[in-house]
Every structure is written in C-alpha cells, then in structure tokens.
Amino acid sequence: MKVKDGPLSDLRVIELGHVIAAPMCGALLSDFGAEVIKIERPGQGDMLRVLSARAKDGVGVWWKTLARNKRLVALDWKTDEGREVLRRLIENAQVLIENFRPGVLERAGLAPEVMHEWNPDLVIVRISGYGQTGPRSSWPGFGRAGEAMSGLAHMTGFADNAPMHPGFPAADSTTGLMAAYGAMMALHAVHNGSARGQVVDLAIFEPLLRLIDYHVPTRTGAGLPVDRNGLQAPNAYAPAGVFRAGDGKWVTVSAGSAATGRRLLEAAGGQEWAEQPQFQSLDGFADHTEEIVDRLGAFVAQHDAQKAIDIFKSHDAVAAMVYDVDDILADPQIAARGDIVGVEGDDTRVVGPVPKLDKTPGRLRWLGRGELGADSRAVLEELGFDPEQIAALVDKGTVGEPDS
Incomplete structure (x- = not known):
C-alpha cells in the first residue's frame, strides 16, 4: 500500500x-x-x-x-x-x-x-x-x-x-x-x-x-468598525443578499461595483430604477440598502429560483442557487470537475x-x-x-x- x-x-x-x-x-x-x-x-x-x-x-x-x-x-x-x-x-x-x-x-x-x-x-x-x-x-x-x-x-x-x-x-x-x-x-x-x-x-x-484580512486594515487605516451586517458583508457598499424564491429555494446575489450593482437593479426593477442618480456611485447604494434589499427580495419571491437566476444572468448580474448537499451531489459542473x-x-x-x-x-x-x-x-x-x-x-x- x-x-x-x-x-x-x-x-x-x-x-x-x-x-x-x-x-x-x-x-x-x-x-x-x-x-x-x-x-x-x-x-x-x-x-x-x-x-x-x-x-x-x-x-x-x-x-x-x-x-x-x-x-x-x-x-x-x-x-x-x-x-x-x-x-x-x-x-x-x-x-x-x-x-x-x-x-x-x-x-x-x-x-x-x-x-x-x-x-x-x-x-x-x-x-x-x-x-x-x-x-x-x-x-x-x-x-x-x-x-x-x-x-x-x-x-x-x-x-x-x-x-x-x-x-x-x-x-x-x-x-x-x-x-x-x-x-x-x-x-x-x-x-x-x-x-x-x-x-x-x-x-x-x-x-x-x-x-479575513481586511478587518484589521479597515479599523486601523480607515478608522471604521467591522461589525455584523446580516446577509451582507461588513461595511458593504454594493448590494448583496440572500432571498427565498417562489419554489422555496434560496438565491444569493452580490455586486462588487456600482456598474455590477446597476445590473442587479435592472434585472429586478427595470432600467429606469437602475439609472436613477443615486445609483451612479457606491455611496448611493449604501444609502439605499433597505430599499434595494426589499425590491430584490420581492423580485426573487415572484419566480422559481432557477428562473430568477436566469433573469439575473441575462443582465450579466451575479446570482447563484444556495446549495444543500443534495444539490452539490447532483450538480453537473461539480461532476465535470x-x-x-x-x-x-x-x-x-x-x-x-x-x-x-x-x-x-x-x-x-x-x-x-x-x-x-x-x-x-x-x-x-x-x-x-x-x-x-x-x-x-x-x-x-x-x-x-x-x-x-
């Protein structure tokens, strides 16, 4: 052996x-x-x-x-x-x-x-x-x-x-x-x-x-605390969250910039919402987090999880199914790898x-x-x-x- x-x-x-x-x-x-x-x-x-x-x-x-x-x-x-x-x-x-x-x-x-x-x-x-x-x-x-x-x-x-x-x-x-x-x-x-x-x-x-890495420089360099922030990262500036779809599955979404954030908003609420002035910078996203989370959640809840993900994907926005272990065992990408x-x-x-x-x-x-x-x-x-x-x-x- x-x-x-x-x-x-x-x-x-x-x-x-x-x-x-x-x-x-x-x-x-x-x-x-x-x-x-x-x-x-x-x-x-x-x-x-x-x-x-x-x-x-x-x-x-x-x-x-x-x-x-x-x-x-x-x-x-x-x-x-x-x-x-x-x-x-x-x-x-x-x-x-x-x-x-x-x-x-x-x-x-x-x-x-x-x-x-x-x-x-x-x-x-x-x-x-x-x-x-x-x-x-x-x-x-x-x-x-x-x-x-x-x-x-x-x-x-x-x-x-x-x-x-x-x-x-x-x-x-x-x-x-x-x-x-x-x-x-x-x-x-x-x-x-x-x-x-x-x-x-x-x-x-x-x-x-x-x-984790970033919490120490955030505190020492920027003088900011790094605290719990629910389903978003601490000190989050871009939209993110985990939402329950109409079929009971969960969908996670995230954005790392104002541009990717606007693509999420466009998928969930249309181009008019995404192009509003407050969403042209990350500061605007941070100031309107509650509104964004509510609307994203309502949008995902209207669809089965895979349908919501497909809509986000058609707008080049980042969304993914939250897998349980049976999803992992059945996933073709994981199998292919x-x-x-x-x-x-x-x-x-x-x-x-x-x-x-x-x-x-x-x-x-x-x-x-x-x-x-x-x-x-x-x-x-x-x-x-x-x-x-x-x-x-x-x-x-x-x-x-x-x-x-």
Whole structure:
C-alpha cells in the first residue's frame, strides 16, 4: 500500500495529530502522493473515529475522509520501546505533524531539538490553540475559540443578534490547510539550501485572522468598525443578499461595483430604477440598502429560483442557487470537475483533491479504514524490525494491530 505516485510521493509524513486540524493537514498532503503514517494510541485510536455519523460498514464518515490515503500505526510512543519506533520513523521522514498542547512533546522527551538530532532536515508542524509562544500558549485551544478570536464570529450574523459560528469547523479546517502550506514552504527551504529542518508554529486562530484580512486594515487605516451586517458583508457598499424564491429555494446575489450593482437593479426593477442618480456611485447604494434589499427580495419571491437566476444572468448580474448537499451531489459542473470521488466497493463519497494539477493531479487511493493499527506490522517491517521484535512490542501493548 506504500505510495508510489503523485507530486509528493517522495515525502514521508508522520502524523501525531488527532481530531481535525492536524489530520486535515495530513490528508491534504496525502491527496498528492505523500506517504502519511498516522500514529494512534493502541486500544483507543483517534477520537475522530467516533465524532460523526457511521457509514453502512460502521466506520465514521468523517474518519473515512480525514484518514484517507493514510497508513495506520497504533503506537504508544511515550514508552521507551515506542520512542525507539518513533525515532526510526522520524529518521526516515521529511515532515512530522502534531497538534498537542504546547509542552506535551517536551515532557515526553520529544522536543524539536531532540527530533532534529535524529533528523536535522525534519520539518515539524506544530498546531496548537494559541501557538508555542505568548502568554496564552499553555491554554487549551479549540476551533470555536479560534473562530471567536480571529473576528469571524463577531462579523457573522445580524447586527441585532448574537455573533454566529459557521456551520463547519472553519478554524480547524483552515488551520489544516495553512499547516500544509507551511510544511511546503519549509520543505522548499530545505531543498534550496536556505534552511535545514525547522518548526512551523501555527495557532488555530491565525489562519482565519489572515484569511479575513481586511478587518484589521479597515479599523486601523480607515478608522471604521467591522461589525455584523446580516446577509451582507461588513461595511458593504454594493448590494448583496440572500432571498427565498417562489419554489422555496434560496438565491444569493452580490455586486462588487456600482456598474455590477446597476445590473442587479435592472434585472429586478427595470432600467429606469437602475439609472436613477443615486445609483451612479457606491455611496448611493449604501444609502439605499433597505430599499434595494426589499425590491430584490420581492423580485426573487415572484419566480422559481432557477428562473430568477436566469433573469439575473441575462443582465450579466451575479446570482447563484444556495446549495444543500443534495444539490452539490447532483450538480453537473461539480461532476465535470471531478470534485466528488469515491472508491470501488464503498458507497461513501468524499470531496476530491483540490487544486487541480494538470500533469500531476491528486488522487483518492483509499478511504480511512476502521482497523486500528492496520499497517503497524508492515511499517515496522520496513523500519527493520524482525517478526520476533514486532511480536514482543505487540505483547507489551506498545504496538497495536487489528484485533490485538
């Protein structure tokens, strides 16, 4: 099962992570060929295994997608024997990913300095709630705290109601993405000789803070607050909104300039409305937001969603259906892009590798498997352990195998 293809097929990645952020990083690298060896605690496994609905075969669907393409080793790396196994893995790896609270690895005798003695070129990706430094570094961190600290929750929702979190683990997932990006930069530094192995230090709130991006310069440069604004962006100047169509579906519309805004108005209310003097600049749109939203909403409500979208499209205005998951699975554009993939013999479908590389595309090779320690024996054999040594490690509980 060892990976032999993909642009990252020369990488061996050790994943000491659990739940979402670090496993997402490992999954993204595995999509493009990296050999990701996921380490779990014998007899227990990653909590992610039980954090979602179960597929027909009893395996958690979230586990299937975040443990995709990974080799599974059950190892108690806090024991002397387990530390020796981990040392051999690290000596033969290029990247290690972990998302424990700062200090956990150090207390286990696995500080970055130790791992760099074993492998000076190792890239160590460290994900934590608040980072490895700073006054809160020792605090336990979790995704919703990251969403709150980044400003995302404060900016999401309606002005007269509570802040809102998104409907998916935005902080954890974006941290996994940024961690993979950081690993690639650090590996490039190794390859071009500008630095040997280094630590990528990532706090869970930081990726969203960086991706939101505009709220800090808006406040510091323009002196403006950045507050919740319902279905429009904070400090919005151009019209936008989400409206319910006559068939019960929802349609989202937006404009990024006065010209594109006028096209929305023309589609919904005719050329005379769109050409009124107040709509010749973005300031005029901001001053008449309530009127615009009311008329756009009334227009969409008169039509089935697709009909309203077709009318907007005929005026070169931006509108789109708000998809539920069944819409996603049925959409021809998503199908044409190959964005939903699966493996033979398993009904579970997952989102495929992104982005698209035309010469070395990513690939789903297998979904996360239910057997804890499914690859323990094979990986240890590759590290040079003989059958008697492996049997002894299994007997001690240092290494786990399926049904052991």
